Amino acid sequence: MAKKKKVKFKESIGLDIGEHSIKMVHLKKLHQGFALLNCESRSTIAEGVEPVRSDLSPDRFAPVLSSMLKTMKIKPRQIKRLVSSIGGENTSIKQIKTIFLPDDELESALFFEAKKHLPISGSEMMLDYQVRRVEEKSNNMHILLASATKELVNNHTNILTSAGIIPGIIDLEALGVANSFALNNPVDDGVYVLLDIGAFQTNMVVFGPDSKFFARNIDWGGFNFTKDIMKAKNMDYPEAEEYKFENGLKKDDNVSNKDSLIALDITEKTTAELMVQEIKRSLRFYVKEAGTSDFRKVLLSGGGAKLIGLAEYLNENLNIPTEVFNPFMSIEKPAKYSDETDPEFALAVGLALRPE
Numbered sequence: 001m002a003k004k005k006k007v008k009f010k011e012s013i014g015l016d017i018g019e020h021s022i023k024m025v026h027l028k029k030l031h032q033g034f035a036l037l038n039c040e041s042r043s044t045i046a047e048g049v050e051p052v053r054s055d056l057s058p059d060r061f062a063p064v065l066s067s068m069l070k071t072m073k074i075k076p077r078q079i080k081r082l083v084s085s086i087g088g089e090n091t092s093i094k095q096i097k098t099i100f101l102p103d104d105e106l107e108s109a110l111f112f113e114a115k116k117h118l119p120i121s122g123s124e125m126m127l128d129y130q131v132r133r134v135e136e137k138s139n140n141m142h143i144l145l146a147s148a149t150k151e152l153v154n155n156h157t158n159i160l161t162s163a164g165i166i167p168g169i170i171d172l173e174a175l176g177v178a179n180s181f182a183l184n185n186p187v188d189d190g191v192y193v194l195l196d197i198g199a200f201q202t203n204m205v206v207f208g209p210d211s212k213f214f215a216r217n218i219d220w221g222g223f224n225f226t227k228d229i230m231k232a233k234n235m236d237y238p239e240a241e242e243y244k245f246e247n248g249l250k251k252d253d254n255v256s257n258k259d260s261l262i263a264l265d266i267t268e269k270t271t272a273e274l275m276v277q278e279i280k281r282s283l284r285f286y287v288k289e290a291g292t293s294d295f296r297k298v299l300l301s302g303g304g305a306k307l308i309g310l311a312e313y314l315n316e317n318l319n320i321p322t323e324v325f326n327p328f329m330s331i332e333k334p335a336k337y338s339d340e341t342d343p344e345f346a347l348a349v350g351l352a353l354r355p356e
């Protein structure tokens with residue numbers, strides 16, 4: 001994750017190809033900070049049809065992407081700087097500590113280190129790294145090691161080229177989410193928990209300016225909340241999705257507690273409960289690994305962050321102040337976007353803000 005660095009580009013596009021929708025953010029560098037030129041989000045899933053993840057075709061992305069570029073009046077060949085992202089189970093990222101190594105030795109040494117720390121399998125893996133900080137006294141280096149399968153990277157670049165786009169920088173989602181927070185809202189101390197809640201998964205990132213970086217994937221997202229409603233209320237997918245948008249996690253006054261979303265059958269945990277359980281487990285692990293529990297805030301982003309009552313539910317159950325993150329908080333906006341605070345753009349903004 002990047003610290004504040006001098007930015008060399010004039011304009012930048014952040015592209016988040018999510019399983020549910022594609023988000024694109026076009027930023028312009030100002031003398032100080034950034035201005036929003038344009039942003040667009042478009043679903044890649046047919047409306048009103050329950051999405052079956054394994055049936056979703058990867059071919060669906062390119063046409064949506066092409067049409068978004070048209071709307072945003074961006075000619076794919078004229079894009080000067082593009083940062084897109086990959087994530088999920090075929091990627092991993094870990095912060096490690098090593099003795100000081102000069103640049104020319106770092107890469108080969110890290111390749112061997114990576115084998116110890118990441119689920120890496122030789123030539124099928126791509127590896128990248130970033131030095132987070134060097135300790136003053138010991139000279140020890142704290143390094144972020146990132147890896148992804150070549151297959152995943154190839155699938156991603158195929159989507160881009162099918163839409164006529166030349167692939168640019170490809171970042172990991174966890175780093176994009178962290179940059180969205182760190183570059184938009186720099187903090188001096190404490191540890192922050194970021195939850196980027198998509199349709200089928202949640203990117204959890206825990207870090208602080210002086211604390212270890214930790215990221216993991218949680219296998220639940222907005223879709224699972226809809227599934228809970230389908231079950232609890234015996235609704236079909238479009239009805240449940242609509243109910244979710246209107247009511248979120250709010251308890252329904254007209255039905256008994258037993259039928260409400262938060263209290264399903266006691267033998268079956270709700271998505272909200274399962275999420276809390278997983279987050280708590282990860283935070284316990286973080287405390288052990290990083291030696292700090294100075295959690296200041298939980299910040300929610302992604303489409304799933306808009307679920308009514310979720311921030312309050314997490315606040316109560318995690319006992320950490322929780323709020324929905326506004327990815328445009330420090331970005332200048334034209335009149336057309338003056339009210340834009342949509343947390344679903346968090347990753348795309350973080351990608352566009354990446355300094356190098």
Ligand SMILES: Nc1ncnc2c1ncn2[C@@H]1O[C@H](COP(=O)(O)OP(=O)(O)OP(=O)(O)O)[C@@H](O)[C@H]1O
Binds near residue numbers: 199303306
């Ligand atoms: N106002 C809202 N209230 C509740 N849920 C919402 C709202 N708006 C969007 N969602 C949910 O957000 C989810 C989509 O979020 P998002 O666009 O961030 O996913 P994605 O990035 O495409 O998916 P993934 O990150 O899993 O690849 C859907 O499950 C949708 O129902």
Ligand SMILES: [Mg+2]
Binds near residue numbers: 018019197199347
């Ligand atoms: Mg997403």
